[in-house]
Amino acid sequence: MEKEELKILAQNLANPQGEKGIEIGEMMNATNISMTLESIRTLLIEDNEHILEIGPGNAGHLKSVLNLAQNLKYTGIDISETMQNEAKKLNKDFKDKADFILYEGKKLPFKDQSFDKIVTVNTVYFWEDPVDFLNEIYRVLKDSGTFVLTFGQRDFMEKLPFTAYDFTLYNNSEMEELVSKSHFKRMKTSEKEEEIKSKTGNETIQRIYTILTIKK
Template sequence: MSFTDNFGNPKGFLGRMMLVSMDKEHLPMAQWALERINIPGNGKVADLGCGGGYNIRRMLEMSAKAKFIGLDISDKSVKKAQKVNKAEIGKRVKVIKGSAEKLSFKDNSIDLITAFETVFFWKKPEKAFSEIYRSLVKDGCFAVINNYGDPNVDWEKKVPCMTRYTAEQIADMLKAAGFSDISINKKENLFLVMGYKR
């Protein structure tokens, strides 16, 4: 498996290294986005494509009582996220293996769902967005956070498992899935798209 193959589904030694480097690289984006997302003080939050679980740890510090579910298709990511959040595993944090396109969540059960730098790797984002909509409570929020990257790089060629979307394309897909009150925030190459289930 090549280094770039690990972007969407980290495996082996390279995958382990990828999880650490991705967190460091994505830290400014995560901090910027988390300043703009309302993390509930109570209720349930799911982080899809949770990677090494660092954003779960950051959100834990922002909420007194909310419970968090991390979900990732990569075994390496699940293990790393469990390790990073080990003090809260079995208490306020659960990390599971799974796909955004087929969520195991009950209908109307999650208050906030986040997706940091992961939608680019979903094979069927429209299906995933419908699953997310189904899983959210009324007035629940879905937040997509991405770094569009250097516009001069052909990312799809460099990372074949990746499909880049603009913030506007994400917003259109959210609208098609039933989301309302959709907003777009941008800063340089970063974007945050939020939609609500009304």
């Protein structure tokens, strides 16, 4: 891929737009699906809970979430209007159980302690002020709630050519330090490894990622 192509890919991974964004949203759902489902399993979702996913993309995995327990309510919030529209379209059968909300990426437009479980996968690289945003997540999470934050480790991510453009990368200790600066008090770290298809071609690569399970 040429430099300009990599920049466009990076921009659309951060904030998918238009036809190219729809295409990249589909690719993201395909390449991240096992990472996403593993993160959602880590939430230990129970009946009657309200789940918030930050940056769900096209939410092609929503059915898998709703099948985990009874009487769930799901909210997906994204900075991309393209992804919001795609998620609504793909999940129209679940509109009585799921909402998809557009926001500006800094303040979560919800009341304090609105959610039982919160998850975000591969979004932390784009947070402008990570500690402030973690505190926003803390605010809208119930006291007994669980927040799962999943990210590709720096050593792996640095090998991907598009991460040179406006990605902030973290290793485990850097991410743990970041979380410790927020209001959150407890976290558990687990590492995972999987083989995935590259976003820049057809080759397969070994992805190493971390799931942080975070509590108040």
